[in-house]
Amino acid sequence: MSDTYDLIVIGGGPGGYVAAIRGAQLGLKTACIEMRETLGGTCLNVGCIPSKALLESSHHYFRAKHEFAGHGISFSDLSFNLADMIKRKNEVVSGMTGGVEFLFKKNKVTWLKGIGSLVKPGLVKVTAKDGTAVDYVGKNIMIATGSEPIAIPAAPFDHELICDSTDALNWSSVPKHLVVVGGGVIGLEMASIWSRLGAKVTVLEALDKILGPMDRGISTALQKILEKEGITFELSTLLESTKIKGASVGLTAKKDGKTVEFEADKVLVAVGRRPYTERLGLLDAGVELDARGRVKIDTHFKTNVPGIYAIGDAVQGPMLAHKAEEEGIAASEGIAGKAGHVNYEAIPGVVYTWPEVASVGATEEDLKAKDVKYKKGQFNFRANGRAKAMGDSEGFVKVLADEKTDRLLGVHIIGPNASELIGEVAIAFEFGASAEDLARAVHAHPTLTEAIKEASLGVDGRMIHS
Ligand code: NAI
Numbered sequence: 001m002s003d004t005y006d007l008i009v010i011g012g013g014p015g016g017y018v019a020a021i022r023g024a025q026l027g028l029k030t031a032c033i034e035m036r037e038t039l040g041g042t043c044l045n046v047g048c049i050p051s052k053a054l055l056e057s058s059h060h061y062f063r064a065k066h067e068f069a070g071h072g073i074s075f076s077d078l079s080f081n082l083a084d085m086i087k088r089k090n091e092v093v094s095g096m097t098g099g100v101e102f103l104f105k106k107n108k109v110t111w112l113k114g115i116g117s118l119v120k121p122g123l124v125k126v127t128a129k130d131g132t133a134v135d136y137v138g139k140n141i142m143i144a145t146g147s148e149p150i151a152i153p154a155a156p157f158d159h160e161l162i163c164d165s166t167d168a169l170n171w172s173s174v175p176k177h178l179v180v181v182g183g184g185v186i187g188l189e190m191a192s193i194w195s196r197l198g199a200k201v202t203v204l205e206a207l208d209k210i211l212g213p214m215d216r217g218i219s220t221a222l223q224k225i226l227e228k229e230g231i232t233f234e235l236s237t238l239l240e241s242t243k244i245k246g247a248s249v250g251l252t253a254k255k256d257g258k259t260v261e262f263e264a265d266k267v268l269v270a271v272g273r274r275p276y277t278e279r280l281g282l283l284d285a286g287v288e289l290d291a292r293g294r295v296k297i298d299t300h301f302k303t304n305v306p307g308i309y310a311i312g313d314a315v316q317g318p319m320l321a322h323k324a325e326e327e328g329i330a331a332s333e334g335i336a337g338k339a340g341h342v343n344y345e346a347i348p349g350v351v352y353t354w355p356e357v358a359s360v361g362a363t364e365e366d367l368k369a370k371d372v373k374y375k376k377g378q379f380n381f382r383a384n385g386r387a388k389a390m391g392d393s394e395g396f397v398k399v400l401a402d403e404k405t406d407r408l409l410g411v412h413i414i415g416p417n418a419s420e421l422i423g424e425v426a427i428a429f430e431f432g433a434s435a436e437d438l439a440r441a442v443h444a445h446p447t448l449t450e451a452i453k454e455a456s457l458g459v460d461g462r463m464i465h466s
Helices: 014-025 041-046 048-066 082-107 185-196 216-228 321-335 364-369 385-390 418-430 435-440 450-459
Strands: 003-010 030-034 110-113 115-120 123-127 133-143 147-149 177-181 200-204 232-234 237-245 248-255 258-264 266-269 273-275 308-310 349-351 356-361 374-380 396-402 408-415
Touching: 003 014, 003 115, 003 321, 014 030, 014 041, 014 082, 014 321, 041 048, 041 082, 048 082, 048 185, 082 110, 133 321, 177 185, 177 248, 177 258, 185 200, 185 216, 185 266, 185 349, 200 237, 200 258, 216 232, 216 356, 216 364, 216 396, 216 408, 248 266, 308 321, 349 418, 356 418, 364 374, 364 396, 364 408, 374 450, 385 450, 396 435, 396 450, 408 418, 408 450, 418 435, 418 450, 435 450
Parallel strands: 003 030, 003 133, 030 110, 133 308, 177 200, 177 266, 200 232
Antiparallel strands: 115 123, 123 133, 147 273, 237 248, 248 258, 349 356, 356 408, 374 396, 396 408
């Protein structure tokens, strides 16, 4: 007789492991299937956490090299040891993944190690590394299998010269010329790391702007700042083919109808991720997918098959760890008979370049396209005392509010610590705040948050410091 669980979560990433912990907290006998050697999924193992560790290290080096002198600090013999940087990154990762394993034990979640797939509704097979397979009965089954990098025929991965983001977290030397295909979130974060460490970096982007879905004002500002730091951008440039020539790669692309060529010693392909929904037996179990391979769900994360749920990158919506976590929690709460809910209007998006970019809500382009009348306030960090004191005053905050009701519609930040600043904005959205609410709230002085207050005052044309 197979073991029976109230909830079996397939996938131990931020969506899945959080869902499993929440399910166990609510008294469900819960198991989580994970095929990696460690828990935490893409985010903890090869995504958010390791990239942030390297972004932090490379930023320290960059600041020491280019900015400390401005603070009156001088020294000689500045250098870095890449192996040590990577080692530190790996230690950060293992600390985090080990932490999830501890949380599983604490919450009595069983980790079923191996590849999970559906045999039929209510029955899951776990195939271990040695090939042995065991079936488990799941009264409820949650697909939380995440996503994987998209491979394009124009640049097939060999993981040596043509790499994905996982490879780019472990290079043993700094590339001389790195060509990044895709000016999205991953492309820009990786371009930042390697450029700061001394690589010449060229970003090829098919669209006419980097960070496609972000507010155009923000993406233009970020591009200019990154260009000043030495990154080259080739916009409206679609990669067509690559050719490996010994230790380098020749790239051919189309730019404004013309053929352009590049030569690189490393290529990073970061053209998006696709849901990991194949090889899971979903079709055998009768679970419907949409045209983009995502599991179709209703507003309660239920698939068309009773007892099977799906969340995170495997379903529609932004591929973000925090979105997956909230969905996992809400789905488990629903399974346990509670009323889980995710507010999709208040999901922050962050790009961890420097300056950082962070936003919640609609862009100006979105509002114009929908013919929504809005008011706008914009405040530059160069008029913010704390930013000046930090010596980090590039960027701005843009607040967009409904012309009639003043309700916040979108807030976009490019600036120091934008990833942390966006927290107050997400809360404001959660509470349905107006720009006036943000403008009237007392913000400590001197802090970067005052820029949000000022931009909110700007919606009403009454900024004090600009
Ligand atoms: P993305 O969708 O953000 O960007 C991919 C870019 O590649 C697009 O701008 C696209 O126009 C361009 N592109 C596609 N094909 C091309 C070609 N042949 N030639 C030139 N350009 C081409 O995807 P990315 O950066 O790979 O990230 C994947 C997912 O991971 C995203 O959904 C992102 O939200 C998530 N992520 C989030 C992070 C964060 O929250 N900080 C960090 C890393 C990833």
